[in-house]
Amino acid sequence: MKPETPPGVSRGQGARSPSRRCRSRAPAAGAVPAGASLALALALPRQVPLDRPLNEPAMEGAQPGPGASPPHSDSAEVLLHGVFALLGAAPKASYALSLTRGRELRMQRVGSAPAGPSAALDLADCIGCAAGREPRPGPAAYFSVFCYPFRKGWWDASPSRQRLARTFRVCAAQEAEDNLKLAETWAGKIRELAAPRIPRQEGVTWGLLPRPCHILVLLNPQSGTGHALQLFHSLVQPMLAEADVAFTLFVTERPNHARELVRAGDLSQWDAVAVLAGDGLLYEVVNGLMEREDWQAAIKKPLCTLPGGSGNALSASINHYAGNTQAFRKELLTNCTYFLCKGLYAPMDLVSLSTASGKRLFSFLSFGWGFISDVDIASEKYRQLGNARFTVGTIQQLAGLKVYKGRLSYLPMETSSSVSSAPGSPSEQNSHHVPCSNGHPLHILPQPAPGAPEPPHKGSWPEDPLLVPFDQPVPKHWTTVPEEEFISIFAIYQSHVGADFTMAPTAKLHDGSMHLFYLKAGVSRLGLLRIFLAMEKGTHLDLNCPHLHYVPVRAFRLEPFTSTGLMTVDGEPLACEPVQGQVHNQFCSIISGS
Ligand SMILES: Nc1ncnc2c1ncn2[C@@H]1O[C@H](COP(=O)(O)OP(=O)(O)OP(=O)(O)O)[C@@H](O)[C@H]1O
Numbered sequence: 001m002k003p004e005t006p007p008g009v010s011r012g013q014g015a016r017s018p019s020r021r022c023r024s025r026a027p028a029a030g031a032v033p034a035g036a037s038l039a040l041a042l043a044l045p046r047q048v049p050l051d052r053p054l055n056e057p058a059m060e061g062a063q064p065g066p067g068a069s070p071p072h073s074d075s076a077e078v079l080l081h082g083v084f085a086l087l088g089a090a091p092k093a094s095y096a097l098s099l100t101r102g103r104e105l106r107m108q109r110v111g112s113a114p115a116g117p118s119a120a121l122d123l124a125d126c127i128g129c130a131a132g133r134e135p136r137p138g139p140a141a142y143f144s145v146f147c148y149p150f151r152k153g154w155w156d157a158s159p160s161r162q163r164l165a166r167t168f169r170v171c172a173a174q175e176a177e178d179n180l181k182l183a184e185t186w187a188g189k190i191r192e193l194a195a196p197r198i199p200r201q202e203g204v205t206w207g208l209l210p211r212p213c214h215i216l217v218l219l220n221p222q223s224g225t226g227h228a229l230q231l232f233h234s235l236v237q238p239m240l241a242e243a244d245v246a247f248t249l250f251v252t253e254r255p256n257h258a259r260e261l262v263r264a265g266d267l268s269q270w271d272a273v274a275v276l277a278g279d280g281l282l283y284e285v286v287n288g289l290m291e292r293e294d295w296q297a298a299i300k301k302p303l304c305t306l307p308g309g310s311g312n313a314l315s316a317s318i319n320h321y322a323g324n325t326q327a328f329r330k331e332l333l334t335n336c337t338y339f340l341c342k343g344l345y346a347p348m349d350l351v352s353l354s355t356a357s358g359k360r361l362f363s364f365l366s367f368g369w370g371f372i373s374d375v376d377i378a379s380e381k382y383r384q385l386g387n388a389r390f391t392v393g394t395i396q397q398l399a400g401l402k403v404y405k406g407r408l409s410y411l412p413m414e415t416s417s418s419v420s421s422a423p424g425s426p427s428e429q430n431s432h433h434v435p436c437s438n439g440h441p442l443h444i445l446p447q448p449a450p451g452a453p454e455p456p457h458k459g460s461w462p463e464d465p466l467l468v469p470f471d472q473p474v475p476k477h478w479t480t481v482p483e484e485e486f487i488s489i490f491a492i493y494q495s496h497v498g499a500d501f502t503m504a505p506t507a508k509l510h511d512g513s514m515h516l517f518y519l520k521a522g523v524s525r526l527g528l529l530r531i532f533l534a535m536e537k538g539t540h541l542d543l544n545c546p547h548l549h550y551v552p553v554r555a556f557r558l559e560p561f562t563s564t565g566l567m568t569v570d571g572e573p574l575a576c577e578p579v580q581g582q583v584h585n586q587f588c589s590i591i592s593g594s
Pocket residue numbers: 220221222223224225252253254255256257277278279280281282284308309310311312313383571572
């Protein structure tokens with residue numbers, strides 16, 4: 001990695017003889033600084049603003065002075081201290097750097113009287129630090145720190161992560177080896193302090209990618225507006241380089257290409273599988289992993305979603321879980337690439353879906369039928385519009401609003417018993433047998449086609465203990481919705497259904513829950529529009545619309561009376577037929593913020 005040379009400062013500018021070049025006086029690695037350096041280190045204010053770029057004034061009243069009291073707390077303990085030239089600073093400037101146990105890189109300009117203002121980088125925002133020999137002849141080395149703190153752009157009210165890199169020249173010793181060693185010591189310590197803290201959460205095991213690590217990046221060049229490859233080269237690849245994450249890029253050529261690759265490929269060579277595309281490609285990957293003979297191990301391979309599609313619901317959800325404000329396009333991609341560079345991963349629930357015709361699917365995002373699914377499918381042709389495709393689709397579907405008839409049953413979250421432990425006899429309400437449902441014949445219950453290929457390794461797949469076969473009524477402790485006419489039925493297991501649609505704000509990656517929404521027939525078009533507009537902020541339930549129902553569930557069954565429209569699984573189309581599903585808690589792993 002080359003040291004940063006900012007625009008306007010040519011590499012040749014600083015080239016001088018070794019004796020003149022090596023003016024900084026850095027102490028040996030880990031040594032307690034002495035003399036003037038020590039005075040400077042101790043004079044640093046204990047409370048310095050984080051992430052403030054160099055040369056910005058310090059906090060009012062926080063100017064360090066010779067009489068300032070030394071820091072006491074553990075977090076203020078200085079682990080390394082040294083004075084280095086900042087590359088690219090104009091005019092040329094040296095900085096006293098202190099690396100503290102509290103994960104701050106404190107910087108104070110020196111060489112001017114009084115001492116210059118101080119600033120600090122919060123290493124929690126740091127994705128990497130590289131050290132090396134300066135390319136120019138001479139003994140100097142360097143280390144570069146790469147941070148992505150939140151900053152407010154002039155174009156946007158909400159702060160987003162933006163790159164902040166600093167390169168320091170190490171030139172204290174006459175010998176190049178010594179300078180390089182010192183630069184590497186700093187880089188190593190900075191990387192150590194920048195490593196994320198693994199959250200401790202009862203019953204939840206988080207993980208951290210190893211370093212160095214090698215990831216597989218699957219990229220759909222047709223996703224969203226068709227710029228995924230360009231975004232990879234301009235934004236993702238440089239960040240991976242800064243974080244020292246090696247990658248293999250695989251660009252898909254057709255639908256199911258990624259699925260075939262992960263179904264058959266040797267996954268042991270990669271520490272994680274990242275998907276730069278929409279949710280559809282990740283759906284392929286999840287199901288491809290489940291089709292492997294070693295699916296139990298394969299599905300635990302950390303996955304990563306990098307938004308390159310039009311919906312990017314999982315990326316938006318993970319951004320939301322990290323406490324970040326809503327982000328779009330490059331900002332969202334930067335946030336998600338940042339998570340990947342930090343390497344923290346969390347368990348994620350998957351939903352196992354079974355259809356009456358014998359299909360078994362694994363879903364990480366949503367299952368739907370009716371209005372929302374129709375918008376998703378009908379707006380496919382407006383993919384070039386990016387996220388705006390859903391607005392166009394919503395307006396279109398509002399014009400030709402349809403009613404979907406069927407029977408919806410579910411197991412609410414509070415009821416936790418499985419079929420085996422539940423009272424066995426079906427309830428009065430549910431005592432009739434499929435294919436008749438509340439007097440309506442279920443004409444569309446399909447049978448597995450003779451000779452249709454069996455799903456691979458079906459026998460060893462995880463059981464769905466909450467579900468019973470379709471030819472039996474749902475267990476009696478389930479709830480069946482009395483109404484049978486709907487505008488939309490949508491079970492979502494993440495917070496967002498699109499980058500600006502917060503459908504289930506309280507959802508979590510591993511809450512063991514599906515958030516089931518159903519909208520009964522009778523709602524006006526205006527009412528429906530209001531719901532969708534409120535969904536942008538996740539306030540749709542506050543409208544108290546009598547037609548909109550929400551219930552967190554563990555399992556559901558949907559028995560359509562007619563094969564109206566298509567269903568969707570993670571945004572991908574599914575032929576309309578009876579479907580049931582249940583949550584499998586913490587079934588796979590996904591790169592996430594803490
Ligand atoms: N090279 C390719 N050409 C055409 N289609 C592809 C290719 N690679 C993958 N696909 C298919 O494209 C579909 C949509 O992909 P993806 O989810 O990446 O984008 P999107 O639909 O724009 O995003 P979102 O799902 O967030 O709306 C998937 O079903 C996938 O199988």
